[in-house]
Amino acid sequence: MMRYSVLVLLASLICAASSGAAGNTSSSKLFELVVIREPDTLQCKHLSVRETHQYRGVPREGLFSNRIFATGEERIRFVAHGRDTVWDRTERLCGESHTWDFHVLLQNPELRVSDDIGQIVLQPSGGVAHSTDANLDIPPLEIFPLVTSGESSNRVDLVFFADGYASEEKDKFVDDAMRLAEDISGNQTFYTVKPLLNFWAAFTPSKESGIGSGGKPKDTPFGLYRDGTELRAVYYSKPEVARAACFSLGDQCDYPILMGNDPLYGGLGGEFTVITPSLANGALVLRHELGHSIIEVGEEYDGGFAYFGPNAAHNETLADVPWAHWLTNPSSHELSHALPNPSYPSGSGPPKARVERSVMPMQAYPWTLLNTSTAWSTTFNSSGTYAWHLVRFSLSGLPEKEDLRVQLDGKDLGWTPRADIGVDRWHYDIKLNRTLEGGEHEVKFVLKNAKREGDAQLCSVEVLEFGDETEFVATPGHYSLYPTFSEKNETSYRPTNEDCLMRIVTTPDFCKPCTEGLWHALLRRVDLIDDLEVGCEKDADGDWARTLELSLVPLAHLRENPVDVAESYTITWMKDGEVVTEFTNQTKLVDDGNAVGSYMVHAQYATEEVRVDKDGLLTSTAASFVGTSTCVVVLVILQAQALQSAFISLHTAPLASSTGGSREERRTADLRLHHQVLIVFATTTTTSPFLPSAAEMSFQDIEAGLAQRPLSPGSTVPQSPEESAFLGLQSSLSLQVFKINSNVQGILKLVDQLGTGRDSAALRKSLHDLTESTRAMVKRGSDDLKKLTMMQATLPRHKTLLQKTSHDFKLSLIAFQKAQHVSMERQRTVVEGVKLAVEEEESGSHEQARASSPTPSQRQAQILQTQLSPQELAFQESLIQEREAEIREIETGIHELHEIFRDIGTLVQEQGSMIDNIESNISSIAVDTAGAAEELTTAHEYQRRAGRRALCLMLVLVVVVCVVLLAILS
Structure with missing residues (x-):
């Protein structure tokens, strides 16, 4: 049974290997560092390092942010590519690891530091791998989905943690959490961004019900309490437990919400959002504090201490107002913005916005x-x-x-x-x-x-x-500069009078600048493209066809429940670097008979709630490579499934069944099934250029459990630093291929303008620069491909990925080579035309040239004569030598490309030789299987004979015993 399952698994691997990975792959993994420290002494109190899912817009040097909470603590967050970069920043902030005497959470066991510090190390699955702090008890968590929209790896996850709920109050906790999640995401606040969010409930029973008061927490997981009797803040006494609980959930916990079992008002913002399920105030406090946490904005109400973010301006200069693009501009001068700045004597200078x-x-x-x-x-x-x-x-x-x-x-x-x-x-x-x-x-x-x-x-x-x-202007919906007064009576400005829940907690919605900031914050963590999947399906005639299906985050027309906001998706497809207009706004492509190639899809989301997107967060791109236009592999899988069904039926039939046949017949049928599947695989090996070789996936490896390791390019998880380096270089090369293809399209567009009215020195310089940069990129890509080939020698499971990358790079080289040929020929034609035009201008032989039958060069000259003035013709003459030199340079570049092609050909030949061994390996397996059948038959005969001998021996013993007994009795 196991061997047969292996064959079915191999069939699925063939199908997976016939297409490229989809999605956006970063050059290396993203890691997140969070440090809690005292802002005055800079003494670290807690740090955690974990691998995090995507965080868009992270610069090369990493993304650094810090915030002072109402508790007086400072939180520092640092997100960067590469574990070493994050670890270096960790020790710069908190000193060398052997000096740490505070709680440390590390997801990767390789980051474990010395055992003499108070730390726990969590595996990616969430299990505790190491703990030296006997006082830290991570509570057991029972997870309930509340409102979910997709996989946590591409969503922002908010988790309600229970505090003060006894074991018999579990249902109450889940009901409270569900009510609040639906309240803030149903018809207001977060309802337009709901498809970007997941809400979960994590239950841990408390030994005591309720929350503490008078500064004394109860015996609960997180120790929530009120400082006095007033209905104000609710504090936590066990932050290290809350951190570990959220950390243990990995990607499933982005924003922890500690919910205390108390019916009255209370809460706190900061590192954790603390709330109560108050019927009147629970949702109000939750949405307000989440605004601080997710959007990272300050207050809008008076008397606060923190005013920052997209809803805060600190002077009246229009350029310094974060919501300038949302300002209401009525026609009357008295209410208009962009008034002259009175700070300048002449009334000129930077315009100022009107202040209410x-x-x-x-x-x-x-x-x-x-x-x-x-x-x-x-x-x-x-x-x-x-x-x-x-x-x-x-x-x-x-x-x-x-x-x-x-x-x-x-x-x-x-x-x-x-x-x-x-x-x-x-x-x-x-x-x-x-x-x-x-x-x-x-x-x-x-x-x-x-x-x-x-x-x-x-x-x-x-x-x-x-x-x-x-x-x-007190009218709702009016955007201007409204004064806000801090606890120190300092003035800042907010966007609206009282339209925002960050000012009036009883208001259910954010103002437009805060809503726009919400979109920006969430789309830094969520890619609009969930998946780009290559598959197969039957058409109306029963024939198999290749498909390419795009899965988007369900916004715009894909929403399950439409919203009253204007929004849309624009989907653009490219194949082999060219835009395919007939595919526009389609999410599923069906093979038209020419499916093989590199595909790229660009998704652009537009909503009236976002007017400025300087970081391009409302766009997303994914790419995939289709390596075969046939769906033969699907037939293999279907045949394998049918054979598996028969195989299972045969093995589960009773041994004494009249229809099941003898044991020998069943064993023979078993071997025939194996042989049939092997034959099917042998006949389809040539349909997929990316079939794993025997060296890469042996039956022994699969039966040993190695088959559980993800082998498809889209699901590879690095198992070593070498593998991580390989994947990083491969991703970099894939990005270069994408850029080369894009540059090729740009080259062709510029070439089309040569010799036309749009031809200019600037255009020719752009063409030259683009060609040179692409050529340099090709050289780098060739070097990277050689490095990849050397690295893959020790990583056999990535041979398929290397083959796909090599194929993609080769296609991009072909496209670039063709583009250079086109550019060279076009420039030659233009140069010849310019020469002819200059000569005719000097000799006055225009009439003779027109009278003769025009050649292509003469036609080009005639066009140029109508477009170029005598001065321009003279200028063109001075550029002829330069253009001819550039043509020679292009020819040299083409020769270099030929050299690169030879190198790639060698690599491909080496890879092909390994693939060619598959058929012989499968044939050997078939022969071995036949031999195994004979051995099994022989073994069975031997077993039958041994059984007969044993029976005879038993009969002899019985007779002897009987004789002895009779002799004794007589």
């Missing part, structure tokens, strides 16, 4: 319990120059209107609580459409119901004043 006129005369965060004996009050001063004002505050523990009176200058403001809020916290705005008089004012909160003492709490209060409609 408002001020915050008072803000406070009392976080105080109210009582009936003494009302809470504060005073502030107003300039008396603003048209209207707003009193904004938040309360908790006050479910009834009769519980509290809110006053401004002794007048009741008519506060009414949210109907279903209960004792949870909520935010209230009371707008007063009148001008505050200049001078001092008082705001007061009077508790009227003594029964609420101990619960009633004033959390925050502020007063804002605004100009009239010509000075301040």
Whole structure:
């Protein structure tokens, strides 16, 4: 049975090897370093290093970012290609590894440092490989999918971790997590980017239910607690456990969410998003804190300390406003942007954006319990120059209107609580459409119901004043510069009045700049192309046809549930470097009889939510090589599957079955099945130029378990530094092939313009530079291919990948060689035409030239005469010698290409000789199989004879025993 399964596996390998790998392959793996340290002392408290999935736009030197959290800690993230680069940065930040005395998480066992530090090392599967910290207990995690859209390797994954949920509360935890995930991704906030996200729930039972208070955590996995009794922040006491839990999930955990089992308001942003499943506030806190984590933006509300990102401007100069492309520009001059800068005497200089006129005369965060004996009050001063004002505050523990009176200058403001809020916290705005008089004012909160003492709490209060409609536009959807005032009363600017949940947490959506930033942040981690797969299918006539199927992230018309946002995909296909217009916007191509070749697909996503994409994140490209236009291999697999079914039926039939035949017949049929499959393989070896050889995949290797190793080019995982170097060089060469093909198209386009009205010195220089750069690229590629061939000698499982790469490179060389021939001939024609034009201009023999039968060169000259002035003709004459020199240079380059072709031919011949051995190897296997059949038959005969002898011996023994017994008894 195992040998037969091996044959079916080989059939699938043939099919996989007949096409190239799809997708975008980086030159080396991406690694992510995360360091938590004290910003003042720079003392590291935690670090983790792991291989991460794609992170687009990472520069050669790596991508560095840092952020100060509300906890006072600094997080440093460094993403770069190559383990050594990341490890070097690790030791630069935290010192040499033998000096570390903090928690360390390493995914790759090769990165393990000395055993005397407190660290754990996690394998890619998530299992703990090494731990020297007896106090660190990674909790068991039971994972539940909530809202998923694709593989974690190409999605951003958000995981809810349970804290304070007892074992019997598992269903409650999953329900809470599902409600919140659906709330923020259903019809608002994250609903347009939902196809880029996965939401998961990770359950760990707690020994105690609920979260701690008064600064004391309960016995829970992550130790969540409130610092006091106020409905404010919820802190974690076991960050190292939370880090290890998320780290153990690998790609499945990008943003951990610690959810404490508490029904009331609370949360925290930073390294982890901490929330509670509060019905009124859970989703509000979650979406706000995720905005900080994913988009990496600061606050928009007043009284904060961090204002940064796409929603923050720190001066009025238009060029420094991150959302300048979103600004609303009404026709009236008073409300328009790009006004002259008054900082310059002449009124010139960088234009400034309009600032909406408002001020915050008072803000406070009392976080105080109210009582009936003494009302809470504060005073502030107003300039008396603003048209209207707003009193904004938040309360908790006050479910009834009769519980509290809110006053401004002794007048009741008519506060009414949210109907279903209960004792949870909520935010209230009371707008007063009148001008505050200049001078001092008082705001007061009077508790009227003594029964609420101990619960009633004033959390925050502020007063804002605004100009009239010509000075301040409060209309929703208006984008301008709106002042925001920090805790130090420093002014920055936000995009809208109150359209964004980063300012008003009760608002369900981001403003447009934040939404655009959300797209940018997510598309750095998600490629629009999920897969580009080569396959086969039957057509209406029952014939097999080659297919090429593109799988995109389900946006635009591919969404399961359409959104009310204008969006579209534009799909462009190229075959062998040429755009195929009839394939435009198709996601599946069916063989038209000429499928062999290199394919590249370019996907461009457009949405009204993104206006600027300077890093090209809304585009994606994938390539694939089709090595055979037939689907014979599919027939092999189908035949193998049919044979396998018969084989299984034969072996599972009862031994005494009247229809199953004798044991010998079954064994003979078994061998016939093996032989049949071998014959099928022998007859199809020539249909795929990339069939693995016997040296690369032997039956013994497969039965030993080596068949589980991924062998297709698209799924290769490096097993050693040498293999990693090989794959990196191969990816680099593939990229060079792509660039060569692109350059060839550019050369041909420039050649088409030679001798036309668009011909110019700049065009010829561009053609020369492009040709030279391509020739240099070809030389580098030839050297790289030689290196790959030498490296592959010790990596037999990558022979298929080398053959495909060599074939692709050869095709690109052929295309470049043809392009150079075309360029050379065209330039010769142009030079001859210019010569003729110059000669005729000097001799005045135009009439004679027209009277004679024009040759191609003369026709070219006639065209040039109508296009070139005498001065231009003189200039062309001066360039003739230069062009002829360039033609000779091209000829030299073509000779160099011939040399490269000879080198590649040698490589291909060596590879071909290995492939040619397959048929002889299979024939040898067939002969060995026949011999095995004879040996099995002989063995069976021997076994039967041995059985007869044993039976005779037993009979003799029985007779002897009987005789002895009779003799004794008598």
